[in-house]
Amino acid sequence: MNRLNFAVRTIAIGLGLAASNSFAAEGYPTQPVKMIVGYAPGGSVDTFARIVAPKLGAELGQPIVIENVPGAGGIIAVTRAVNAKPDGYTILMGIVSDVVIAPLVQNSAKYTYKDLTAIAPLGISGVGLVANPQLGIRTFGDLIRRAKAEPGKLTYGATGVGSLPAIAMESFKKTTGADITFIPYASASKIATDVIGGNVDLAISGLPALLEFIKSGRVTPIGVMSHERDIGNLEMPSAGETPELKGMDYYFWTGIFAPGETPEPVVKKLNAAFARVMAQPDVQERFKALGVKVSPPTSPGQFGQFVANSHQQWATAIQEAGVPKQ
Template sequence: MIAFHPRTLVFAAASFVLACGQAQAESSYPNRPIKLIVPYAAGGTVDVFARVISPGLEEKLKQPIVVENVPGAGGAIGVNKGVKSPADGYTIVMGIVSDVVLAPLTESAVTYTYKDLEAIGPLGTSGLAVVANPSIGINSFSSLITYAKANPGKLSYGATGAGSLPAVAMESLKRRTGIDIEFIPYTSASKIALDLMGGHLDIALSGLPALLEPIKSGKMMAIGVMSKERDIGSPEIGSAGETPELGGMDFYFWTGLFAPKGTAPAIVSKINEAFAEVLQEEDVRIRFKDYGVKISEPMTPAQFADFVAKSNADWEAVIKSQ
């Protein structure tokens, strides 16, 4: 007969109780509101996306989705808050390429990496727009380059954070064309828009969806989108890829949902399935198309994790080459 030390029995019993408790928590998930961190200010592109999907997620998961805007440092403050949140499924993050991949690669103050997040699923890709104050008279990439070359150092542009996709894209354009435009970093896209319309800023780069209304009302002039192809929602706006001076340039946003590292696979899968179902709803697809969002094909969490890892490797190579 095998004898067990009392401490061994206590440890085994405690482990069993813990495992049972975790399994029960996963099976009953969710049983309270879920916080969705948006690492940008209200009214920006990512905030708009979060509020489009939240009602559908609430319906699928049967719990309120509470959007919490945590702006600053080009999205890094919000993502960092998500990284440090309990890995229980009650805090998720809407992340984009800027804050999940680029910020850790370009900003020494950022202490997390994409590996500190559990990938849940992709939303899609969307346009990075360049706009101007209408008084300058710039309405295309070619006219921007011509004006900047004739007036070196006179123009200024705003973007959220030095390591953000808008800033990286514009600095790439400056290097490629040899133009000199002063960079002014901002904490929020909404403040950039206000300063541009108020005449305190010449050029701005931000997600196109949040800029559509001021473009349509004439308060901003669209220069173009920084991708190879034109935006699916606003095909009248030109693209960098079709501009001779910028041949092959292709910058765009990808967006997805993430959870803190260590969140149970069963919980991640449940959110993934609900999210994928929401993105197939006709009214949601129509709204995103109007915003110029190309909704991704459904991916498992593992497939989305591979996508993010590849994006990180691609951007790391780009940054090292500069």
């Protein structure tokens, strides 16, 4: 084959693939779409998915079927999404913990964020710190002073050694010189229950999981581990309001992903449909009630860059906190 014929054939193949992708997006979807959720029914991420799924299905004209794949802090679910056929019929509701942090701290995570196609962000929610009311600790300042006066006596519960809340708290300890003993837990709801029962002094978790305990007065809210106050509870001070913690800015983000190499026209169609869902007033109100600040409409490329920046931020934070890979 001469060079001219080779070039013509290459162009023809490229045009054929582009036309095929465009046609696939035009007809997409023609069957139900599976949304993988890496956590058990009833948890925060599952709740987010169940708010979004019927609305997204209405926009796309096909049902969104939620598949809960709990285990290993979301690693099993992300692995399943990474290995799924990249045709738009499998999507993932991923969070910073399983998409970005897990590969940095867990040897069992055999993927990176680059193995996924970013579609669209859902929103962000805070990392809250609460205490047993009997302790009399009501502010970050109170906690720092008590921990320094009684080194090693106070305890805090968080999910997993390499979880976002645990890393945030270890960063808090390193930044302030506070000595607080870490007690690992399997679930956030169990930590809050043990704080109420006096089995552990402090709980640090995603704020949505703590809101009902705070509202009922069963735990004392200390603050959120971010620069700004959180939409979930604007009365809770932010870490940025305490001089010793001005550099601290930890929060959860949630978004929609697809397997790597999912055709761009399909990704754009999913992005546009998801943006319309998240713009609906009733959806925004429901997420606000859960303590989630809905993200503005963002292109897949912009969300992909956000995820890449988050990876870099967490790689640095994990190194500074001295969290070993396990």
